[in-house]
Amino acid sequence: MNWATVSPTRVVLVVLHNITTLTRMLDVLPVFDSDFRVQLVATWSGSDPFSHGLREAVEELGMRTIPWEEATRIRFDLAIAASHHGGLAELTTPLMILSHGIGYTKYSPGNRKSEIGNRKSVAGSEVFGVSAEWVLREGEPLAEALVFPHRAQVQHLPAAAVPTAVLAGDPCFDRMRASRGLREHYRRALDARGRTIVAVSSTWSEESLLGSGPELIRRLLAELPVDEYRVVAIVHPNVWHHHGPSEVRRWFKDCLRAGLTLVPEIEGWRASLIAADCVIGDNGSVTAYGAALGKPVLLGAFPDVPPGTAVDVLGELAPRLDPTRPLRVQVDRAVAEHSAGRYQAVTDLVTDAPDESAGLLRELCYRLLDLPAPTSDVVVEPIDVRGLDGGRVTACTVSCEVGDVTHLTRFGIEPQSIEDSHIVAHALHAGRDVRRNADILFRYADESIELEDREIVAVIGDGHARVTSRDGRTWDLYGDGDPSGFPSIVYAWRAAGRELPPRITVETGDLRYELRVSGSTPRTASS
Incomplete structure (x- = not known):
């Protein structure tokens, strides 16, 4: 018996891995908005080491879900994933894969600089998400479409996968660009009141900013007067969901009492970047997005990254934070000496199609669905203020x-x-x-x-x-x-x-x- 009220003509399987991939999907799935012909169904394999909290987040969004075992048995019209692992080869559905960050900017496990020598001579096969182990299955392309934000990253693909490459821009960066006019709105939400906003961003791993220097945020709050500075911490979802949200909040209890804004893992980080006057970060996507938005950047940690990416160029251009010197002097100097075009080379490598990603992604999705695309305008929603607060000093x-x-x-x-x-x-x-x-x-x-x-x-x-x-x-x-x-x-x-x-x-x-x-x-x- 058919229990449906509206019978869709196409069903799209949304393959999630962790909270990070969910955040990227929330930028992509609006291409199907207002279309009764398409039904979205979510699933995940549970194999990702950072899948904690995913079920609760999806349920809060109200998405219909199915077990992974069922997803592998059914042939849907299209499957969309924002990561390359987690059993994608088990699916029998036509697959589209995109990145969940600012392109492909990390090495595959076992391919770090210490093991492969000079990173400038590294072949593309060592880059996570674009090497043969991630994009080929028995020598053939795993996906019908591999989505790239910039053509510079296509060169890392093995020859057999190149025909599947599609340039479709960066939907996350486009939303930030579209929201720049809301900067003062975000600053008010952070209770900036004329303060210099310092956004501190850390990706995950022991080599990240937080992993290599966990006391940095506490030092910033100790050295920056609260009436002149607002410190905002942006911590990678993998940190939240490996250690547990309660543990992350426990780490920063004294900092929260001192006025720290600890941005939740799903939303708030982009508005914080737009509001920021300075970004202190590492090799994570958030730091590079901050530079691409034209923000002054200080690198507190920076492990080896693949050459030719936006993150790699940022590592060449941005000054390093010296933990042995007073922090306020370094923050003030970074802001005072910053020039508008300092990180233009980073911005240029984020996307080949600024402000066009939503339209390109909709065109691609409907082509793969063999369905005429809607004729309505493509909508790019501005970023709201969820996750932002002023951080009460106690x-x-x-x-x-x-x-x-x-x-x-x-x-x-x-x-x-x-x-x-x-x-x-x-x-x-x-x-x-x-x-x-x-x-x-x-x-x-x-x-x-x-x-x-x-x-x-x-x-x-x-x-x-x-x-x-x-x-x-x-x-x-x-x-x-x-x-x-x-x-x-x-x-x-x-x-x-x-x-x-x-x-x-x-x-x-x-x-x-x-x-x-x-x-x-x-x-x-x-x-």
Whole structure:
């Protein structure tokens, strides 16, 4: 019995391997939008070492799934995969394969530079995803179509597979290009407020940025004042789903308390790149995409990569981060000395067809389905702000210099030894010593927490802070700066033995704003 309400004329099998391939599919599958003739069905073999979390993510999307054993028995009209492993040879369905990153930029296992010598003389057969072991089956092409973003990578294919190569651009990069006009929207979602956004990107493996230097993000938060910089961490999905999401979040607990934005593995990373002022990364696709968007880049790690790719060129052009030197100086220099066309050679190698990938992919898919393509416009959805947040700072070491202009400097990794400083902490900060030693305790306006006695207590709202001193005086402060810094201004003025005027000019880094102050009759901060 046929239980269908709408009977499709073609069924496409979406072959997933892990969260990384799912994210690429989410850029490709919209080519079938608004077409009742096509039904999509997802499957995965379960053999991928990073398949943790895939089932839950697919179920959240609402895609219909079938077991791998059933998928291998049925001949669908087309199968689409974004990786070359995981039992693709078991399928009896016509197959289309594309990359799940910025092209094919890694060596196959057993073909690292240390084992093969000078990488500039490496033959294409060692490149993951394009060597014979990945694209041929018994000497014949495994897929009807091998999709490449750029013609430079086709040269690595064995001769028997070359006729299957199709140039169809990069749908991920096209969406980022189409979303560049939303940069300020993304910055607001990250609560940038004039801050320099530093996006820290790590791929997976022990040679990645995170694998070779896991303390880097903590050091950045310790050296970059929170009112002047926003640090955003973009961690490869394979890290999330080998170690487990709870483990990744546990690693960064102190960093999250210091204001780190830890971008979820599916979405948020592209918006973060567009919003970023500087990218610190490695040989992963995210770092190269950042360079291709024209961002200043510092390489914190860079293992060997195949020659002639966008990532390889980035490795030749981008400066290295020196972990033995102060990080703020290096970040500021990278931003100040960056020129608009510095990474044009990287951009040129990302795609042969900028802004055309969706149309080319739709044309290819419908040709393989032997079905007339829809006549409607090809839609490229802008990237939304899912996964972005401003990262609430829950403890700071603060120095504040009172004068005609009040200078405020706050560091989020707690506590630091700074002369003439004080400590500010959230009332429920996880560190008991931090709370005990805090000169200022605060809560947010949307929280119902009783504040313990301190020299200063405060309630932080949107653009506003209500600050109460131990002697019962209360001030309301309004301004364009981060209101979690306002209580420190009250503390500093009182420590200097001065009454707060109705207006205070505050400077923190390059940001200067006017703070409006009004006093009131004594009341409690929790009111």
